Amino acid sequence: MNSESAKRQLCQILFKIGAVKFGAFKLISGKTSPYYIDLRIVPSFPDAFHKICDIYIKLIEDDVGIENFKLVAGVPTAGTPFGAVVAYNLHRPFLYVRAAQKKHGRGRRVEGVLAPGDRVLLLDDLITSGKSIIQAASAIRAEGGIVDDVVVLINREEGGEETIRKENLTLRYLLKAGEAAYMLHEDGVIDDEELETILKQKTER
Numbered sequence: 001m002n003s004e005s006a007k008r009q010l011c012q013i014l015f016k017i018g019a020v021k022f023g024a025f026k027l028i029s030g031k032t033s034p035y036y037i038d039l040r041i042v043p044s045f046p047d048a049f050h051k052i053c054d055i056y057i058k059l060i061e062d063d064v065g066i067e068n069f070k071l072v073a074g075v076p077t078a079g080t081p082f083g084a085v086v087a088y089n090l091h092r093p094f095l096y097v098r099a100a101q102k103k104h105g106r107g108r109r110v111e112g113v114l115a116p117g118d119r120v121l122l123l124d125d126l127i128t129s130g131k132s133i134i135q136a137a138s139a140i141r142a143e144g145g146i147v148d149d150v151v152v153l154i155n156r157e158e159g160g161e162e163t164i165r166k167e168n169l170t171l172r173y174l175l176k177a178g179e180a181a182y183m184l185h186e187d188g189v190i191d192d193e194e195l196e197t198i199l200k201q202k203t204e205r
Helices: 004-016 039-044 046-063 079-090 131-142 160-165 177-186 192-201
Strands: 020-026 032-037 071-074 094-097 119-123 146-155 170-176
Touching: 004 046, 004 170, 004 177, 032 192, 039 046, 039 079, 046 079, 046 146, 046 170, 071 079, 079 094, 079 119, 094 131, 119 131, 131 146, 131 160, 146 160, 146 177, 160 170, 170 177, 177 192
Parallel strands: 071 094, 071 119, 119 146, 146 170
Antiparallel strands: 020 032
């Protein structure tokens, strides 16, 4: 999927709900970033949530093909609400992956019905280092699931795509961080300094 209208729509939504922030933020990868794209707030805005889930679905239909997976799994925790809604709308079973293996009940890391050989589409909000995606894929593979494709909205261009490729995972995404920065700058939403802040953070060229 390479729809300029979908990319611009996503940028406009993120600006409208205040999801793009500047400051000093510690990412899940452990790195410090001068900007943060907070997609965890999206489900608190029903209209934005609905539109973004539609974007995910179109991306999956175009770039993965719904015939190429049986289940959808969300990467904890940001990918979980998006994954659940996308699975529901695509009429696919949903799995969710725990950030850590639970110590009660069946002690599982992956919740849901997963049979050996089932093909699972992994879904997250964005990718930075790829660490959380690899951990989720490993948990599913450990229980016999097959994971080939990962879908995210935004690639922060900080090495994550290359890292997960080494784990035999193919990344599908709508938008690069640099593209988003230029679009927001063109729309007058961020200034020259903020544009440069995002571009300097990129490690993928």
